[in-house]
Amino acid sequence: MTKQMEVDLKNQEELKLNLSTRDIIKEKFHAAMDRYKHQIIFMLVFFIVILIIVILTLIPPFNDPDKQYWYWDPVVEFFQLDNYAKPSLEHLLGTDQNGRDQLTRLFHAVRNSLAFGLFTGLICTGIAVFLGVIGPYKGGVVDGIASFITNIALVFPQIPLILLMSAVLRIRAWWITMLVIGLFTWSWAARSIRSQVLTIKERNFIKVAKMSALKGVRIAFYEVLPNVLPYVILAFIIFLGNAIVIEAGIAILGVGQQNWLTLGLLLQDALQAGWVQSFSYWLWIPPGICLILIYLSFFMVQSSLSQTFEQRTS
Amino acid sequence: MNLTEREIIEKEKNEEQDTISKSSEQSTIKKIISNSFLHMAIKKGIFYFVVFFIAISLAFLIPRIVPGNLLEYFYDARPAGTSPEAWAQLIAGLEEYLGLNYPLNIQYFNFLRDFFLEFKLGYSVIYDLEPVANLVLRALPYTMMLVIPVLIISFFVGNWLGARTGYTNSKKDKVFYYIFIVLQVAPFFWMAYVLVDIFVLKLHWFPWLSPGGVPNWAWDWDAISLIFDNFWLPFIILLITNIGGWATGAHALMTYEKAEDYITYGRKLGFRDKTLRKYAYRNSILPQFTGLNLRFNGLIGATLITEIIFRFPGLGYMMVDAFKKFDYALVIGTFIVTILIIVVGNYIIDMCYGILDPRIRVGGKGEA
Secondary structure, three states, X not given: XXXXXXXXXXXXXXXXXOOOHHHHHHHHHHHHHHHOHHHHHHHHHHHHHHHHHHHHOOOOOOOOOOOEOEEEEOXXXXXXXXXXXXXXXXXXXXXXXXXXXXXXXXXHHHHHHHHHHHHHHHHHHHHHHHHHHHHHHHOHHHHHHHHHHHHHHHXXXXXXXXXXXXXXXXXXXXXXXXXXXXXHOOHHHHHHHHHXXXXXOOOHHHHHHHHOOOOHHHHHXXXXXXXXXXXXXHHHHHHHHHHHHHHHHHHOOOOOOOOOOOHHHHHHHHHHOOOOOOOOHHHHHHHHHHHHHHHHHHHHHHHHHHHHHXXXXX | OHHHHHHHHHHHHHHHHXXXXXXXXXXXXXXXXXXXXXXXXXXXXXXXXXXXXXXXXXXXXXXXXXOOOOOHHHHHOOOOOOOHHHHHHXXXXXXXXXXXXOOHHHHHHHHXXXXXXXXXXXXXXXXXXXXXXXXXXXXXXXXXXXXXXXXXXHHHHHHHHHXXXXXXXXXXXXXXXXHHHHHHHOOHHHHHHHHHHHHHHHOOOOOOOOOOOOOOOOOOHHHHHHHHHHHHHXXXXXXXXXXXXXXXXXXXXXXXXXXXXXHHHHHHHOOOHXXXXXXXXXXXXXXXXXXXXXXXXXXXXXXXXXXXXXXXXXXXXXXXXXXXXXXXXXXXXXXXXXXXXXXXXXXXXXXXXXXXXXXXXXXXXXXX
């Protein structure tokens, strides 16, 4: 009996055993844990931290970022605004110039920044997927227009245009900034998705789908799109991180949105209210570290995911 | 029949060989400026001109189609002593002077004619109706003295560092790699605060917002030293963040390049590590050139934001300053010149890449 025969017999036995779905899930989970242990643990920790922050922003004492704190001053026998307080047990990250607790504001800023990145990433990914998938499938003029738009958007200056748009549109609403960032940062993903679609288009199952007289758009979005989904997810994660950082960048110049308290608005106060000059380092260092950690974690998720996908395809 | 066919094929082969030998006789300069190169240059030129045209059309249209007049700010900013009628008359005169009372299509035509024939970008309202072109040309050197050195130095130093650490890949180099990643992902505007806190406020090495602002360029030791005092911090910020970006890319490319067969073969032959690293470096640096365009665009954006943080009087500072004072001609003028820099820079980078990698020139024939 050779080794191969042994394995075959084992497989047959297993098939007869009628494994329950729970066992199969368990087995798959263990296989995944063996292979992608670091990635899974990292993602779990990341999502748990985000979840804790989101829950904390909903319950007191962290639910109101605009609450001002006062203290009893025995000298003048009056309540004084507790501003620029250093970190203490009462205020773990101190208070800002208006006597607001910085830790509360930081939690809200992280939550809002992530939500901002999520929505902007969805806009970017939508545009990129639409242009990347529809081009090769319609062909002809549509393909020409789609690739021309992508080529132009690739060399188009993003940040100057975002600055101009946010400067000229004097409405400081969150959806304006979201749309402005979303409309000008999608270009490279459209191109990479397009090249992926072009290779998948030549596979046999697409030919079968074409022979069974399915419509081009239906093939594009029901047959091809699931196969480029890994790249779409990668693009979405990169967009998410980029959108958060770009929003922070234009917020500190005072041309971004003003109604969501994001990390960028916290950093803007560092310039406007002079936190840097007044040595209030406990106010401006944590937002920056949060920004780095968020971007770094998205970067790591993206690089580990791309490694996983490369392993799968090879 | 068969004979003649063979003869024809042989003749064709001979002709091909003749052309090949002829082209190899040409001097190297003629080879560089061959047909394919010119072809690519023209194609790329047309493409970038179209990009530029679309961009300036957007710059013209966006402020005019959003609700609100361009001079709306001035309706409210009436000085206390003047009567409303006189003020309205003055604004009407200003509108006529700036050419805002024509219909949109004629304004567009005038705008294009003024720009392409005379390089006129309108008149700045906050600088006593000085032509915007003059103001922008005054600000341009400040931006360029940040962008060009940062681009060149960070490209070579970043790639060198990344390739070096990627080749050996020991524990010490892993630490360097993580530093590069943090530098790449760290938001440069926040790094600016850190450097200001350390070098300006704690160590007093550089002045923080010199009282008269940064002076205009002059061949005068005081002016130059003051400009360079304000120059170093934004320069260092942009340099280290860009080095991080290049180094991570070069590190990843080098780890792939190291696994190639020719490196193994060379090592078996007994080449020194230094020599092999040089070969691998040359091969791995080529893909980085394709990233140069995107990095250049990103660098321009980063430079604009850094200028505003450090109040370095380049294009970005002028743009946001003009926006805060509602001077739209100046905002659009700075935007157009920024786009001009990006388009010309991208064109030059593409041409350099065409010289370095001849395959691109052939590809340039197919698509723009």
